[in-house]
Amino acid sequence: MALxxxxxxxxxxxxWWPHARGPVIFRVLSGLADHPDVLFHRTRWPALLGAVSKxxxxxxxxLAASGRELLALVNEAKEPIVSGGAAARELxxxxxxxxxxxxxxxxxxxxxxxxxxxxxxxxxxxxLRAATAAQREIENAVERIGGGVSALxxx
Numbered sequence: 131m132a133l134x135x136x137x138x139x140x141x142x143x144x145x146w147w148p149h150a151r152g153p154v155i156f157r158v159l160s161g162l163a164d165h166p167d168v169l170f171h172r173t174r175w176p177a178l179l180g181a182v183s184k185x186x187x188x189x190x191x192x193l194a195a196s197g198r199e200l201l202a203l204v205n206e207a208k209e210p211i212v213s214g215g216a217a218a219r220e221l222x223x224x225x226x227x228x229x230x231x232x233x234x235x236x237x238x239x240x241x242x243x244x245x246x247x248x249x250x251x252x253x254x255x256x257x258l259r260a261a262t263a264a265q266r267e268i269e270n271a272v273e274r275i276g277g278g279v280s281a282l283x284x285x
Contacts, residue, residue, distance in 0.1 A: 180264025
């Protein structure tokens with residue numbers, strides 16, 4: 131059963147966004163996302179940081195100009211930048227920045243992006259030195275829970 135099903139008390143057949151309890155579901159999921167341990171356990175943070183700390187070809191090859199511009203802004207910023215659209219999604223899927231979803235005053239959703247080094251400092255993280263070892267550790271963890279490693283962005 132999905133968390134949204136639990137919060138609505140019914141088995142949802144479509145997206146929870148239009149559901150009457152959609153705002154509640156959003157707040158709960160956002161609250162969980164505010165606790166980095168919940169969605170990616172802190173014992174895996176060194177592997178995550180090791181996998182993303184040094185830019186690699188799988189992250190940059192084919193990155194759109196708008197993505198490169200946004201990445202430059204994120205890397206220069208001392209705090210998260212709120213953005214949206216294709217460039218923000220591209221940075222998120224390529225793990226070029228730490229992202230968290232935010233609810234904008236307009237009622238729309240945006241993404242707060244920050245450079246990994248800043249997130250690392252805020253959370254007392256220490257990356258594994260070798261990116262390939264870090265990636266393999268994440269792949270092993272994904273396999274142990276029955277996930278498909280082909281969904282990982284470096285695959």
